[in-house]
Amino acid sequence: MTTKYKPPRLRNLKPDKRKGRKKRYLLIPLFLVLLLGAGVLLMLRWRAWFGNPPEAPYHTPEEITRVTLTPGSDFTTERTLSWRSGEYLVPSALTLQEITARGDTLAARRIPALGRLVKSRSGKGCFYHVSLDSLHVGSRYLYQLQSGEQRSPVYSFAMPSERECDTTRFVYLGDVQDPQAQMSTTFFRELRERLADSIQFLALAGDQIEGPTDHYWQCWYQALQGWSTRLPIIAAPGNHEYLKRGFARELDVRWVPQTNYPLNGPKGFLQRSYYIDFPLMRFIVLDTTDIMWLGSINSHKSWLRRALSSSRQPWQVVLFHHAVDCVREGRKNIIMHHIFKDELLTYGADLVLQGHDHGYARATTRDERGDTIAPAFVISSASPKVYRNGFSSVHDRLGSGLQLYQDITVTKTQIHYTSYRFQPDSIPRDSLLDRSKLLYDELILRRGRDGAIHVEDKARTLPELFLYEGFGADSKGQKKAAQYAKEVKERRERRKK
Ligand SMILES: [Fe+2]
Incomplete structure (x- = not known):
């Protein structure tokens, strides 16, 4: 018996079905390339995304x-x-x-x-x-x-004395993150010498330490040199106070027991997100590192709305780690930008203090006439680690390669915000430089007759400083350095106009 020849199935297909099959064959190598790419990226970024310092x-x-x-x-x-x-x-x-x-x-x-x-x-x-x-x-x-x-x-x-109830003065620092605790020890000494008797508390926007280990907490307290026994500290947790657990994050177990902040935060974030009432301001702190999932986003949204809108004080100041408009080149925080920025604008934040980007940026809001109004958003850093900044037009003022502290005074009628550079190493520590020479930024937030908070920029004549130089010595690094220098030049020319 002869067997009848049966052609391969492909030949039986109609032309358009054959095309579909070919497309599928092409997709397989593409998928493999993507998988390989994802694998390489995962290997390169494993430590940054999932690794913890031992x-x-x-x-x-x-x-x-x-x-x-x-x-x-x-x-x-x-x-x-x-x-x-x-x-x-x-x-x-x-x-x-x-x-x-x-x-x-x-x-x-x-x-x-x-x-x-x-x-x-x-x-x-x-x-x-x-x-x-x-x-x-x-x-x-x-x-x-x-x-x-x-x-x-x-x-x-x-x-606080009666007088201090009418005037609240404090220092805000962005990331301190100093693994050796050398620079931070010097900075805290400078702050004590300049301001110890004048400020009522220290506000920290997260990443106080390099990583969640006992050694780094030891470094932190060593740098403070006993200041935390007498000066109240109001801190937001940053990502460096967190342990990475796969895709999840877990706040270092020491954070809550060593600070014991008020129990007025959203469910699941007690003593991590919280607020403190002063006679003239409500000071709201958010633990942004763990606002990642729908549940924590929604609970923080409703909590923040309530905290802002139920305040009876004239001023609302908000502190957290991840900025709504990042200044680090190429960085974006989608949740903070697309969800929480609107909440802050809508529910009456006046001054927003942020960290994470290891650079300096200040942004204000514009009304329909183009006037600068609140909220003012600030990103600052006091860390030896510095990042290259981007040049987004959302920021009114920028800086890079700087270590700064902010001296802020709140009265019934205004918030006076100033940002200063720490004294450079080139100037001997036994003689503190006149602070006015170290001024980097200055704003006054004042309530106008229209009820809006107007922001006066007092730093228009102060030059911006771009001191970041962490480019590699190789040709790729030099190319990046040249591009950065070009962008700095273009920005300076734009600002002259
Ligand atoms: Fe950070």
Whole structure:
């Protein structure tokens, strides 16, 4: 019996079906190329996206360290003191003595502390805290901490005076992120020498540390040199305070126990996103690193709306890590830009303090006549690590390769915002340079007769500085450097017009 020849199936296809099959054959190599590309990208970016700095094994000594003063939800009457000691929970307390505004020293009282054992990747430690309320305007408080047999030195802090309730002055820093703690130690010393008696708190826009390890927290407290025992710190977590867990992120386990911020944040973000009420401003802090999924976006949106719109104070200041309009070349944060920027504009933020980009940028909002109005958005950095900036027209003022601090004064009628460079190393530290020579930016936010907050740019005549030079020495790096120099030149020419 002969078998009838059966042609291959392809030949049986109609011409258009054959075309479809060919297209599919072409798609397979394309898919493989894409897969290979994704694999290479994943390998190159693995550490940045998923890697964590290793945490060396450590022991927590039985000694009271890492003392941190933070405000409660009412800045004029509430403070929390947090500290660390040992690896086993022991009875702990704070002894508090008030010296009134009139100079009377009142009897000391002992307040038991709450403690918790915190285990990180490579060690453990016990954190304690005491929350104080009903503190008095103008009083100074002496305090001593006790954990088991350990006692701290006697420290002190002062509550704002009547005058300070009418004028709130503070320093805001972008990322400090200083792995060696050398530059930051010098900077904090400079700040103490210039401003210790004048400011009421320190605001930090995240990435205080290089990574979530005990060593880097040690560096942080070393750089502060005890300032956190008497100056309240208001901080937002940044991505460098987070552990990467695959695609998820987890805030370092030490963050909450060593700051114990108010419990008025959105669900799932307690003591990470929060707000603090001052007589003249509501100060709102967002933990933007973990606002990644629909649930956290929605809960933060409604919480931020409520926090902004329910405030009775004349000013709303908002602090967070990831900027709504990034200044680092090529960087974008879609969630902050497309969702939270609108919320801040619509619900009445006046001044927005941001970090993450290791450069300087300031943006204002324009009304229909083109006048600059609030909110003003600022990005700053005090870190030795610097990034190349982009040149988006959204930013009124830019800078790169700079380490800056912002000295901000809030009164009933205005916010006076100034940004200063830290003193360059070329000038000896024993003589602090006249600060006016280090001024980098200056704004005044003032409520106009129309009810809008107008922003006056006082830095128009100050030159912008572009000191970033982290381009490689190879031809690719030199090409990038030449392109950057060209963009800087074009910007300077545009600004002259
Ligand atoms: Fe960051």
